[in-house]
Amino acid sequence: MNRHRLLLPALAAVMLVACQRPPAGSDMPAKPANTATAAAPAASAAAPAPTTMKPATAFTPPPESAIPEGPFGDMVREGRELFVHTAQKAPAYVGNGLACANCHLDAGRQPNSAPLWGAYGMYPAYRSKNKHVNSFGERLQGCFQFSMNGKAPPLDSREMLALEAYAYWMATGAPIGVKLDGAGYPKQGFKPPQPPDYARGETVFQRDCALCHGSDGLGQKVAGRYVFPPLWGPDSFNWGAGMHELDNAAAFIKANMPLSRGNTLSDQDAWDVAMYMDAHERPQDPRFKGDLAQTRKDFHDTPMSLYGTTVNGHLLGSRPARRQGSR
Numbered sequence: 001m002n003r004h005r006l007l008l009p010a011l012a013a014v015m016l017v018a019c020q021r022p023p024a025g026s027d028m029p030a031k032p033a034n035t036a037t038a039a040a041p042a043a044s045a046a047a048p049a050p051t052t053m054k055p056a057t058a059f060t061p062p063p064e065s066a067i068p069e070g071p072f073g074d075m076v077r078e079g080r081e082l083f084v085h086t087a088q089k090a091p092a093y094v095g096n097g098l099a100c101a102n103c104h105l106d107a108g109r110q111p112n113s114a115p116l117w118g119a120y121g122m123y124p125a126y127r128s129k130n131k132h133v134n135s136f137g138e139r140l141q142g143c144f145q146f147s148m149n150g151k152a153p154p155l156d157s158r159e160m161l162a163l164e165a166y167a168y169w170m171a172t173g174a175p176i177g178v179k180l181d182g183a184g185y186p187k188q189g190f191k192p193p194q195p196p197d198y199a200r201g202e203t204v205f206q207r208d209c210a211l212c213h214g215s216d217g218l219g220q221k222v223a224g225r226y227v228f229p230p231l232w233g234p235d236s237f238n239w240g241a242g243m244h245e246l247d248n249a250a251a252f253i254k255a256n257m258p259l260s261r262g263n264t265l266s267d268q269d270a271w272d273v274a275m276y277m278d279a280h281e282r283p284q285d286p287r288f289k290g291d292l293a294q295t296r297k298d299f300h301d302t303p304m305s306l307y308g309t310t311v312n313g314h315l316l317g318s319r320p321a322r323r324q325g326s327r
């Protein structure tokens with residue numbers, strides 16, 4: 001198709017820029033050139049009780065070129081492949097058109113997009129989402145079930161081992177149990193000046209997002225594979241995913257989108273476009289048992305979730321998106 005010829009060079013250019021330029025406001029290069037070791041000074045400072053507030057701790061993961069030879073390095077590389085080409089490498093566990101790295105940018109290295117190096121040392125951890133202490137493996141399983149709209153690989157599966165090896169390796173030298181600078185999303189204190197608004201969000205979307213994600217938000221494919229991932233619809237994350245919550249989406253978008261131009265949207269624009277994105281239908285929450293109101297009460301009882309509420313005249317979750325001919 002004609003558009004593909006246009007799209008491929010455009011994508012290459014976009015990716016090149018994205019790889020070379022660190023997001024504005026980030027104090028770390030997106031690709032830490034060849035600096036194998038990096039600033040982790042506060043890591044060696046005496047660790048006070050974990051409940052006290054600590055200054056941010058800087059960390060830079062080792063470069064990919066430092067993945068060792070041999071069986072361990074092979075497993076790390078396998079995990080990286082899985083993280084970047086999830087549907088191709090773990091088809092049994094993926095139910096949409098996304099890859100882990102679509103949301104955890106730069107193959108899980110980019111600060112402020114929930115990088116793997118910022119996550120690994122923070123588990124086991126209690127999660128209010130499922131009300132128990134989760135191992136790191138269970139946290140990965142959650143992203144398969146919700147963000148990837150798929151099935152959780154068993155904890156003792158090869159897929160899980162590979163992903164854990166990759167995350168463990170990327171956290172080489174990071175302190176345990178310390179929230180690192182750039183871990184997770186920059187959500188703290190990130191509030192909309194005015195309540196987010198659907199109509200304003202649509203304007204932002206058409207201006208700043210549609211070029212890549214499509215004016216219908218369904219992403220763009222080349223040769224059957226997404227080069228720009230869908231933001232809603234049957235191939236996107238489902239209603240149980242973290243990205244459907246406004247604060248997660250707004251913080252991710254503010255820090256990382258438009259791709260390679262993170263931190264250029266105003267706070268209001270980021271919240272408005274997050275609301276617009278998350279007010280579209282997507283695959284059903286897998287915990288849904290037939291009653292929308294009950295599912296909202298059980299799992300979405302927060303103003304950050306629009307699931308089970310009416311926006312723009314539509315009751316969200318009442319007509320979830322389905323892939324043609326599946327499920």
Ligand code: HEC
Nearest residue numbers: 098099100103114118119143144147184185237242243248
């Ligand atoms: C649609 C976007 C999306 C996709 C795709 C996705 N994730 Fe996530 N992931 C998130 C969000 C949102 C969070 C929560 C971040 C937060 O709360 O700060 C998260 C959290 C995580 C965490 C914990 C991060 C932390 O700092 O505690 C890990 C680990 C993780 N994801 C791994 C994966 C893996 C592995 C895959 C692929 C199988 C994947 N994710 C796919 C959006 C996504």
Ligand code: HEC
Nearest residue numbers: 014101102103208209212228229230231253257258259273
């Ligand atoms: C220059 C192209 C481009 C623009 C413009 C852009 N994005 Fe993206 N976006 C991408 C790409 C490519 C990815 C996947 C990144 C990867 O895999 O490395 C992505 C990922 C995402 C994701 C996570 C994956 C998913 O599909 O859910 C969200 C959410 C997102 N973008 C929202 C937005 C929003 C909102 C805007 C407008 C403010 C925007 N993007 C503008 C290219 C773009």
